[in-house]
Amino acid sequence: MYLVAHIDQAICSETACRLCTQYCPEANTILYDNAAKTAFVAVDRCKGCEICVGICDDLAKHHAIKMIMITDLKDTFELSKEGFRPESWTGKHP
Amino acid sequence: MSFKNMTITPGWEKYMTKEYVDLVERGPYGKQKKVSEMGSFKEVLEEHPMCAGCAMTLFIRLTMVGLPNPEHTILIGTAGCGRLALTQTSIPFIYGNYGDTNAVASGLKRGLEVRFKDQAKDVVVMAGDGGLADIGFSAVMHSWFRKERFTTIMLDNEVYGNTGGQESGMTERGALLKMAPKGKLFDKMDMIGLAQTSGVAYIARLTPTNPTRVASVVRKAVMIAREVGPTFIQAYTSCNIEYAIPTPKVLDDAREIESKRYGFMEIISDEAKAYLESIDTSKKAKK
Ligand SMILES: Cc1ncc(C[n+]2csc(CCOP(=O)(O)OP(=O)(O)O)c2C)c(N)n1
Ligand code: SF4
Ligand code: SF4
Numbered sequence: 001m002y003l004v005a006h007i008d009q010a011i012c013s014e015t016a017c018r019l020c021t022q023y024c025p026e027a028n029t030i031l032y033d034n035a036a037k038t039a040f041v042a043v044d045r046c047k048g049c050e051i052c053v054g055i056c057d058d059l060a061k062h063h064a065i066k067m068i069m070i071t072d073l074k075d076t077f078e079l080s081k082e083g084f085r086p087e088s089w090t091g092k093h094p
Numbered sequence: 095m096s097f098k099n100m101t102i103t104p105g106w107e108k109y110m111t112k113e114y115v116d117l118v119e120r121g122p123y124g125k126q127k128k129v130s131e132m133g134s135f136k137e138v139l140e141e142h143p144m145c146a147g148c149a150m151t152l153f154i155r156l157t158m159v160g161l162p163n164p165e166h167t168i169l170i171g172t173a174g175c176g177r178l179a180l181t182q183t184s185i186p187f188i189y190g191n192y193g194d195t196n197a198v199a200s201g202l203k204r205g206l207e208v209r210f211k212d213q214a215k216d217v218v219v220m221a222g223d224g225g226l227a228d229i230g231f232s233a234v235m236h237s238w239f240r241k242e243r244f245t246t247i248m249l250d251n252e253v254y255g256n257t258g259g260q261e262s263g264m265t266e267r268g269a270l271l272k273m274a275p276k277g278k279l280f281d282k283m284d285m286i287g288l289a290q291t292s293g294v295a296y297i298a299r300l301t302p303t304n305p306t307r308v309a310s311v312v313r314k315a316v317m318i319a320r321e322v323g324p325t326f327i328q329a330y331t332s333c334n335i336e337y338a339i340p341t342p343k344v345l346d347d348a349r350e351i352e353s354k355r356y357g358f359m360e361i362i363s364d365e366a367k368a369y370l371e372s373i374d375t376s377k378k379a380k381k
């Protein structure tokens with residue numbers, strides 16, 4: 001069991017700040033849904049470093065990201081399963 | 095490579111991996127992507143085994159976004175942590191022997207200029223402080239003296255990260271490391287000063303605290319290397335393992351080091367400045 005980043009999309013979509021997408025060290029791990037105006041995490045790529053939490057809390061000051069046990073997440077988005085298909089995201093991802 | 099070489103022959107899409115199809119269809123080709131678009135386009139960097147929260151990983155990721163023409167770029171690296179990610183990009187990567195990256199890059203760039211007269215091909219060396227300032231030092235210096243037209247990027251984590259914590263020439267005096275238990279006895283090498291002395295056309299020092307700046311510095315360095323002369327980027331990319339930095343604090347550390355002794359700095363020759371201005375003016379004229 002391990003922790004992954006999880007984004008509260010209700011909070012995130014109020015801001016459209018996109019900062020965490022630029023500071024996560026891993027490529028295409030925090031994705032951005034332009035239609036739903038929210039960031040979301042591809043959990044299969046998240047290494048649990050918690051850098052995004054600090055970015056959202058201290059730089060963006062939005063407090064939208066928490067670390068959650070992967071087993072406690074009901075729905076997850078995995079890039080290796082879904083591929084990088086922004087046209088299919090539109091608010092449907094967890 | 096070129097984008098044409100990457101495109102999939104019609105009918106073969108179903109045999110290609112998802113990642114490849116995504117890259118061709120939604121990758122950063124044809125138009126320079128912006129840092130503010132990250133998360134909305136497929137990046138050239140894939141998954142890789144570098145440590146969680148490694149600042150070097152972040153820096154490499156941002157560098158890939160800054161490349162003006164990834165489809166016409168060749169990366170050269172060597173032993174050290176960075177190549178663990180650099181080998182997982184869709185950009186051709188040459189694994190130089192530890193120490194000879196800048197010699198390999200010199201020959202490659204000259205060969206590419208002969209072979210592809212009508213298409214600029216960018217050569218970018220990315221290696222550690224040990225690889226460039228210690229073991230590769232002579233090849234780095236001579237590539238600069240000879241004014242070879244490629245970019246050298248030092249991933250300066252101030253330690254030999256990949257081999258468990260030996261001091262490098264770029265380690266700070268007094269730093270305690272596993273393999274420097276009494277603290278380093280000598281000063282950090284002044285590679286910026288050496289680059290200046292050897293006439294490098296564009297020199298930048300920075301940390302990954304400002305992603306847009308990283309991408310813009312990389313773009314400038316690669317463009318100037320195409321037309322003017324050698325360029326050098328020295329980037330603080332902490333090793334959270336050897337310096338025992340908890341991963342959530344990696345960017346706090348970068349900000350602190352930046353304000354104490356690793357502030358953003360750019361040194362640009364008159365010729366390089368004029369060249370950058372000329373490409374900006376021609377871009378505006380096109381609009
Ligand atoms: C000629 C040679 N000597 C030694 C090594 C062993 N070696 C592999 S990685 C490495 C250290 C890398 O340190 P650095 O270049 O600073 O990169 P980092 O791992 O810190 O990113 C060494 C000494 C080697 N591969 N080749
Ligand atoms: S930093 Fe926070 S508010 Fe900004 S995009 Fe990321 S999760 Fe949303
Ligand atoms: S925890 Fe680290 S790897 Fe995971 S999404 Fe956040 S910044 Fe990226």
Ligand code: SF4
Nearest residue numbers: 145148175255333334
């Ligand atoms: S050992 Fe250090 S430099 Fe290498 S990947 Fe891990 S944190 Fe990064």
